[in-house]
Amino acid sequence: MTEEQQTGSVESVSGRTRPQMDLFVGLALLLLGVFVVHQAFQMPSVEHPRVRAVYEGPGFVPGLLGAAIAVFGLIVLVRSVCEGGLNLKGAGGQVMDVFRRPEPRRLTILLLLALGYAWGLIGRVSFPMATFPFVLAFILVYDWENTAERAQHENWLVALGKRLVGFQLRWSIFRERVLLVVTATVQAALTAWIVTYVFENIFLRRLP
């Protein structure tokens, strides 16, 4: 609830999603429902020797659910049209605005990291060798931008450096970044080793 309320990409002022977005959601649900009903009809029914009545067939319940989802999709679609969902003027700009904001960039990076780890590394190299670069890359990617901000924080070392050398900021950013790389490397190595050790030696589970 908390995170959902903080996002605002697809919401209208009232808290409901925008009618234009609902138009696509309704259409997608309608298509999904129709597809499921079609698939349900392909499943064995009364013509099959083991199925004596329609309700005994494996497609009976999925067919009902597909029909229900199609009806829900239709309601969303009609509601969206009634609320002006067909007015797509400016909708393209809204979509582009979403992609210009920093959130989608952070999201895309995370998805790439997660897919790279789970799809690209897991199962191809040993678990610790897959986990170490993932954790390291994750911390570096997300924390790199914070180093400049952290460098602004005055402490006795920075103050002394400023007094002695005269330029404080660049040195501090460099120091913060070195610190970040070192601590991230240590954390990545520890995470890879501890998770592997705990699962293999304490929980006695095989790792991918």
Add this chain to the structure above:
Amino acid sequence: MLEGIVQLFEGVITLSSDGWNLFHIAWATLLGICVGMLPGLTATLGLTLMATLTFHMPAGQAILILIGMYVGAIFGGSRSAILLNIPGTPANAAVALDGFPLARAGNVGRAMGIATAGAVFGTLIGMLCLAFFAPVLADQALKFQSYEFFWLAVLGVVVSGRLTASEDPLKGWIAGFIGLLVAMVGQDVLQAYPRFAYGYGQMRGGFDLLPVLVGVFGFSELLTVMKTPVYPSAQTTKDRVIPKIREVLGYWKNIAGSGIIGTFMGIIPGVGEDMGAWVSYAYARAISKKRALFGKGSWEGLISSQTGCSAAVPGAVIPVLTLAIPGSAPAAVLLAALFVHGVRPGPLIMDTNPGFVYEVVAMVLLASLAILLFGLLLTKPLLKVLEVPRNRLMPIIFVLCVVGAYAVNSRVFDIWVMLGFGVLGYFMRELRFPMAPLILGVVLGPILDENLRRGLVLADGGIGPFLTRPICMALWIVIFVTFLLGTTWFPALLGRVRNAVLGPPRDDAPYSSE
């Protein structure tokens, strides 16, 4: 009754006499508090990861750890709600309404103390209801046949969809039906036909519940959290944390009422802790003489909402044990864990494993004592949890999501399932679809499928028994009314009828006075 009380005492003594049990409940509750405190890590996520980690343990110990984690996380979420105005778990959203204004007014310690008292009393009231009502409900559930179980499955999805998406109930129902559809993948129970498998061997067995849960509540939450800005720094406490007993007892009406309301909300399938808190909050405002303070810093609002959400925890366990239907999303994980560990919950539990229900009651009691202890004595050290950098924690959570999804069946396919449902869950959250009905649908799908078809076979294709049996009738009427209340026209029609009969309402009378 007497036999039950004896078994309850036996359960408490057996559990407490083993040092390992006390150790496990202590660390699991403490870890639960930490998980609950951290915005972005919810009780369901904590339980899901813990269910996969405790996979190898004996059933009793694993369930003990999960109960500790559950009770701890729902309590822990109140800390960030009070200190940051960000509920640690969705269940604590109502706590933030009054907790944060009270903390900002300089009552940080007292607010945390009162919330702790509310959580302990709420859990204890829920625990008593669990001890007394679980055997009664299990006894009644013995009369249930396929017809009743079918309607119960429908009721779970419909009521959960209605109550977890109050702005737009349609989206709650859609989420629930998508969950039911997900459960259809794999071999069906009657004909063993592989539905939606498309010749892919791994799909024939369907989606395992735990990887789906890890995806929907783990990976998708991670995506949501990493997208949003960093949360602000927490306030510190300088005042007294341990509340005076007389002060807490002064709120006895709020505690008793919210405890019972919270437990009842927990029992309703798929509704859970957040509704327990909100309904308790509404109850507290209705009976209060200081209604104007609600939302601005009301002690009654704070203690009622926390009591309500904590009471819903044992409440949600009641249908898990007696009907094998979860009362909330975290309870769905508990149900999955019970099956993994070979415990068969359901109406027969009082016959096949009567001691187990009372063991669970004893576990809840120990967990409530643990939150009392940690909540009052470890206030300042626990504040450090909120300083853990998110960028350092989240990669570890994702690694655990991957390992957790894999560990259940040792299949790489489950990792892909986790990723797929994580992305699906993320986009559904963004489009304001609630997650609880989705998961409830996945859990209830096989129950609905099997019992609808079996019921029709028993009735020779007739729908008479589905409509005319007394419990069935009550269930479908509730479902029908829930659907009607979710429309826009029916409540409006009700309002017009009421105005015509009673006259127009006075201007906001219940909320205007101090």
